[in-house]
């Protein structure tokens with residue numbers, strides 16, 4: 166009973182303009198224009214996040230593609246990082262032989278050739294070499 170009273174007495178403000186909201190207690194915006202403005206901003210910000218993630222993925226893929234085209238199929242990890250490769254961005258991982266994990270960036274992939282990931286050689290391959 167006390168809790169209900171507290172919720173009822175809480176002043177709700179529009180998430181867009183900050184004005185106090187009157188009417189139904191589950192309203193989050195004062196009107197449609199505030200709701201549309203809020204949702205448009207949210208969509209734009211999600212779009213920006215996706216764009217920056219996609220840019221990192223594309224950059225990683227382009228680095229692998231270029232190395233593969235140059236037949237550089239075993240590269241020190243540090244060299245990849247110097248080229249701007251970011252190991253945090255990849256699309257998926259596959260286990261072609263159920264032992265080693267190949268990390269994929271779209272249609273190119275890489276895996277550590279040595280156990281010590283800190284100073285290791287990275288092997289580069291193309292997706293059609295590991296199957297779907």
Ligand SMILES: [Zn+2]
Pocket residue numbers: 179180181182183184194195196199
């Ligand atoms: Zn508003």
